[in-house]
Amino acid sequence: MKLKSLFAQEGLRIVEKEPLARHTTLRVGGVADFFFAPENYFELLRGVTLAEEMGLPLTFLGGGSNLLVRDGGVRGLVVSLRAMRSFSREGDLLEAEAGAFVPEILSFCATCGLSGLEFLAGVPATIGGAVVMNAGAFGQEMKDVLTEVTVLENGAFRTFKVEELPFSYRSWGGPEKALVVKAKLRLFSSSPEEVRGKMSRFLAQRKHKQPLRQQTAGCVFKNPAEAPAGYLIEKAGLKGCVCGQAAISRKHANFIVNLGGARASEVLSLMDRAKEEVFKAFGIELSEEVRVVGEA
Ligand SMILES: Cc1cc2nc3c(=O)[nH]c(=O)nc-3n(C[C@H](O)[C@H](O)[C@H](O)COP(=O)(O)OP(=O)(O)OC[C@H]3O[C@@H](n4cnc5c(N)ncnc54)[C@H](O)[C@@H]3O)c2cc1C
Numbered sequence: 001m002k003l004k005s006l007f008a009q010e011g012l013r014i015v016e017k018e019p020l021a022r023h024t025t026l027r028v029g030g031v032a033d034f035f036f037a038p039e040n041y042f043e044l045l046r047g048v049t050l051a052e053e054m055g056l057p058l059t060f061l062g063g064g065s066n067l068l069v070r071d072g073g074v075r076g077l078v079v080s081l082r083a084m085r086s087f088s089r090e091g092d093l094l095e096a097e098a099g100a101f102v103p104e105i106l107s108f109c110a111t112c113g114l115s116g117l118e119f120l121a122g123v124p125a126t127i128g129g130a131v132v133m134n135a136g137a138f139g140q141e142m143k144d145v146l147t148e149v150t151v152l153e154n155g156a157f158r159t160f161k162v163e164e165l166p167f168s169y170r171s172w173g174g175p176e177k178a179l180v181v182k183a184k185l186r187l188f189s190s191s192p193e194e195v196r197g198k199m200s201r202f203l204a205q206r207k208h209k210q211p212l213r214q215q216t217a218g219c220v221f222k223n224p225a226e227a228p229a230g231y232l233i234e235k236a237g238l239k240g241c242v243c244g245q246a247a248i249s250r251k252h253a254n255f256i257v258n259l260g261g262a263r264a265s266e267v268l269s270l271m272d273r274a275k276e277e278v279f280k281a282f283g284i285e286l287s288e289e290v291r292v293v294g295e296a
Pocket of ligand 1: 025062063065081098122124125127128129132133135136137179180181212217218
């Protein structure tokens with residue numbers, strides 16, 4: 001029986017050949033063979049179990065703000081968490097489903113004077129993606145505010161205390177195939193004015209340095225110990241370098257921008273060029289921060 005009918009029998013909806021460019025901030029890449037956006041834990045568990053029983057490869061998608069999807073698209077089932085987006089507050093604790101959108105959480109925090117997440121102002125992530133990437137800025141990271149992370153792994157839900165996870169720079173270190181479904185964060189009470197003020201200051205710094213109005217996937221490379229990747233790429237003479245409809249940002253050389261209709265192959269070719277030139281000039285190997293998925 002066809003996969004779509006099997007899912008339909010269980011009351012689950014999947015879409016065939018969904019363009020993934022629609023679901024990433026860089027807006028490039030091919031289609032997902034099958035795309036599934038569960039609305040609750042029951043649907044999520046049923047859908048993921050079905051896919052696993054059928055041996056389909058699974059790819060998880062949050063806000064798509066750190067993802068480069070290759071032009072040939074993604075085989076198997078892409079699971080988007082974006083419809084599981086609720087969050088709630090109890091005192092200084094905030095509990096959020098993986099698909100909760102960080103900008104929405106920040107606007108809630110600004111309204112009720114809850115402080116601790118301001119460093120993520122301007123980051124179009126989901127909580128799940130922010131946990132997995134251990135998103136960070138201005139000297140803070142997700143691990144500093146997390147208390148618990150709940151995952152779905154091998155058909156069962158399991159909750160980790162933050163101390164049980166080996167977080168590091170842009171990595172949560174959790175089980176490789178686990179799907180983050182929920183997180184608890186410890187924030188602290190402040191005033192709406194203070195929280196808003198801090199967010200505005202961070203956002204102003206970002207706007208000054210980063211191409212926030214353009215289509216990007218954030219920083220392309222991790223910062224090596226020696227120097228920031230953007231500095232190295234700029235010093236290697238690549239700021240503004242263009243390939244087709246993709247370009248290394250003139251504002252911040254660690255961002256690649258989609259000028260309109262770029263192909264993933266163009267972005268990848270700029271990434272290769274940056275790695276080559278930085279290695280030639282400084283003997284430093286850049287490693288990707290963006291997650292590259294799919295087939296060429
Ligand atoms: C304008 C802009 C600014 C940015 N600024 C920053 C910054 O300051 N600091 C920073 O660290 N990053 C920054 N980023 C990058 C990006 O926002 C972060 O890496 C973010 O954590 C990615 O979250 P996401 O929900 O978009 O994840 P996605 O891009 O959808 O996914 C990223 C990875 O996590 C996996 N994943 C996503 N959700 C789950 C889940 N629930 N369970 C298991 N795996 C999952 C995906 O499979 C993928 O491997 C920026 C990006 C943009 C576009």
